[in-house]
Amino acid sequence: MSQRQTKLTQNPLEKIWIPSMSSKLYRRRGSSVPQFTNSPTMIVMVGLPARGKTYISKKLTRYLNWIGVPTKVFNVGQYRRDATQSYKSYEFFRPDNQEAMKIRKACAIAALKDVCAYFMQEQGQVAVFDATNTTIERREVILSFAKENGYKIFFIESLCDDPEIIAENIKQVKLSSPDYAGCDKEEAVADFLKRIECYKVTYISLNDEKDRSLSYIKIFNVGSRYLVNRVQDHIQSRIVYYLMNIHVAPRFIYLTRHGESELNLVGRIGGDSGLSPRGNKFASALGGYIRSQCIRDLKVWTSHMKRTIQTAEGLGVPYEQWKALNEIDAGVCEEMTYEEIQDHYPEEFALRDQNKYRYRYPKGESYEDLVQRLEPVIMELERQENVLVVCHQAVMRCLLAYFLDKSAAELPYLKCPLHTVLKLTPVAYGCKVESIFLNIEAVNTHRDKPVNVDVDREPEEALLTVPDHI
């Protein structure tokens, strides 16, 4: 062991140094989360219907996947819909309905089996078990299951007694549920409220004393108060931090790139150039558009690069500069055209097409690095209300992928054209997107994945999808 002189080679895609022999020693912290977590984690939701469990489940899953932790939701209600015929009424949920109880328990077990498969066969790391889980008995079943399999468990209980919040929940996501397809609104609300009553009878909240050895967070009234017990590890700590920063106040997020830049015009990537004349026009138009939106308390964020700041200057409102919003660093390829990259670094160019998400420019960054860099921006966006983010193509793709739940494979190819504002409105379980082109022409900077991504391809094949430029 003392005589080991390990040679290192640099993996050509991600530029990671690894030992030539297959060493079991190294792990790469690719995402911002440690890689040495051995036990998968089950997040178990707890709470009466219409307390935001599915909202939290989906949002948390979206966040964890975005930061690089493979996560999946298992919604037991969905299993129930698949197992039974169409939903008739709240009677199904009556605590004395033996037949239904059997079915509901079987659905929970089926979901747990799938959780197991997700961890064992699909390399999942976190499973979110989304159901009411309101009885000690049901939670015991889950705890035993996890213990048998060596999974960590973290409970998230949502408690809410504000009738307005519950009414709003029902309106936003229950009326449109498959259970109530074709039902009249009043009927649906009446039935759902009776459904909640069915659960209330047997609801036992996580108990400070009896459950003191469990790991959990209790969320009271949509976040005015939290009780956190026994956070075991890094991922649970991150989950708690995230849950404590999200809110449900209605608001808008506007994403846009800087106006067309001088380097955009000549098809060069990166750099720190100023706006072209058309870019300047866009900055004014953006100002006009923002004013027309009459947004309350709008925060404006830019990067540290000249072109986003020049764009924000056109708005006439205070803005904050974030270094984290800087465009992806193209390293040795900074300020090159794609043609020049093909000429000087044909192999790099091909590797990038092979895996655009993980590909790191020599002495530069990858999309994966960008996501890590942008995580504090996303966290602050969650805390804020109305925000306009003036940023760059790769950065905007990463932010958009977070809001629209796009995979790592789709992310680097999301279309974020110049002079187009995306207005995001959180709604139900997701995000509404409106695309507003501000009617000022600009070059196209979007390069699609070419058909041939092999290192030995012809230059023309590589350059086939390069957009036009001067």
Place this chain on the structure above:
Amino acid sequence: MTSNEYHIMATSPRELTQNPLKKIWMPWKNGLFVHILQRRVCMTNCPTLIVTVGLPARGKTYISKKLTRYLNWIGVPTKEFNVGQYRRECVKIYKSFEFFHPDNEEGLKIRRQCALTALNDVCQYLTVEGGQVAVFDATNTTRERRGTITRFAEQKGFKVFFVESVCEDPDVIAENIAQVKLGSPDYIDCNTEEVIEDFMKRIKCYENSYQPLDDVLDRDLSYIKIMDVGRRYLVNRVLDHIQSRIVYYLMNIHITPRSIYLCRHGESDLNVKGRIGGDSGLSGRGKEFAKCLGKFIQEQNIKNLKVWTSQMKRTIQTAEAVAVPYEQWNALNEIDAGVCEEMMYEEIQVHFPVEFSLRDQDKYRYRYPKGESYEDLVQRLEPVIMELERQENVLVICHQAVMRCLLAYFLDKSAEELPYLKCPLHTVLKLTPVAYGCKVESVWLNVEAVNTHRDRPENVDISRMPEEALFTVPAHQ
């Protein structure tokens, strides 16, 4: 702003110039830089008053000092105000727990006066001295006292955030007393038994009038209640970004004994040539160091050691010799010297003499063209610090500038001192948390290496002669 003004500003956007030190683009009007908002942690104009709550020996001062250290490191000017300290200055000699007896009118008057004096100093710090967060460290165990503080803060426009520490575990309390009370100025010339006896009676004096933060009565206050040294937290009404960060930090720290080992990679080929940055491999002596490091670590017999490296070849090569699984962190990469990467200081002086002198003028804030500053590094390293707080025994194999930033966090060094901290090659720093701070042991592993530390030269003017600039450059090949 009237719509006319909006329109005028919109159609004549301000010219931008790049500030030469930090490379920030700023609007420029009539020959003057216009103030712009830099993303800082505290984007509110409202200062924050953190108020500790709890019986004696519950870790309030430990938390106050640690939190203050963290906030200052991430760039939020913070200061703690320990009312016990004010009391010591007022009542020169501590006699016994009787001073704290609830019937002691004289004592109560003095204690109240000290609290008010401290609050005035808080006000001074937050309004006049540019402070952003003040930590008011006292027991604050009665609702009445907390009411006084809240009213004071409201008047001045400060936000208040309470941090209550509740603990009934006698072992923890005994350990606290052993760690920080035995050595307190109150108990000079007392033997251990005397101290413990007196201090326990002191705690008793507070117990009867202790009104913990209440779920119902205090539901409109912003606070975190820490129970049993972090087993359990109750968080109520977090108002803003800084409070959210504080809560996250408090929920990640622990007091389990452990050690943190910091060292740089072994000497690299570029080190030998006096060149900065780059991604070179280890020199012969560097490889020797790696082997010695492996032996040293083995001899230390550390329980469950985690090893972290950067993603640069030289730290990974070093870790390979330790033969323990390691994790590569992008965030631990050396400071990016931008256009100066792989240059010698002599070459930087030749090609970028202005940049070179700007760096000497303000090494913390100076950003290399197309590169980073120490200030950027700290922001980049914050998740590393957070994870170090969560972990137990860790060995971090990193780089000179990175190690300086990490060390500054543990040893509470200012932004001025940070870039000049001495972190020589082939030397391991073993940090052990003790009492309110950190014990440092420096272990040189007896393998020669070049010196890479360049002191601040005397002349930092742009007009200086090259020799004056290069005076402090360490020798190299």
